Amino acid sequence: MITDEEIRKIIAPLLLSGAKMLDKHCPKCGAPLFEKDGKVFCPVCEYREKKRREEMRSVEEVLLEKLRELASSLPKDIEALERHLEVMEKLITVIERYRRLEGGT
The missing domain is CATH 1.20.5 (Single alpha-helices involved in coiled-coils or other helix-helix interfaces)
Known part of the structure; x- marks a missing residue:
């Protein structure tokens, strides 16, 4: 499940950078999927993997x-x-x- 910290650290800056939040959710963590520069991705899973x-x-x-x-x-x-x-x-x-x-x- 997505935490408040992850929303603040990951999702808010994405929205400000022009990424588009989709109406689909990640099957792994339940976070909303995003699209930016033609790429659809789960920012929470990417953040967790990087961490x-x-x-x-x-x-x-x-x-x-x-x-x-x-x-x-x-x-x-x-x-x-x-x-x-x-x-x-x-x-x-x-x-x-x-x-x-x-x-x-």
């Missing part, structure tokens, strides 16, 4: 930073190095999963 991708990128950035930290501080002791590399491998696996969820970006 989700930004959140995922942010998580990925944190994981990559941790991976860089680990890579720059490899221990000399073999047992500690093995544990260190195991953690790095797990981080890489998680990063790869996030990228697959994003559609390969």
Whole structure:
């Protein structure tokens, strides 16, 4: 369901920009569909998807930073190095999963 915040942040500016609100609604979220420049779209679903991708990128950035930290501080002791590399491998696996969820970006 569409929230008041989404109406204020998404729909009001669209109307002011000249987008046309249609008499059809999104089957996914129930928000009104819009048309602008010949393109029919659901602004709420587009906004939510963009927000989700930004959140995922942010998580990925944190994981990559941790991976860089680990890579720059490899221990000399073999047992500690093995544990260190195991953690790095797990981080890489998680990063790869996030990228697959994003559609390969």
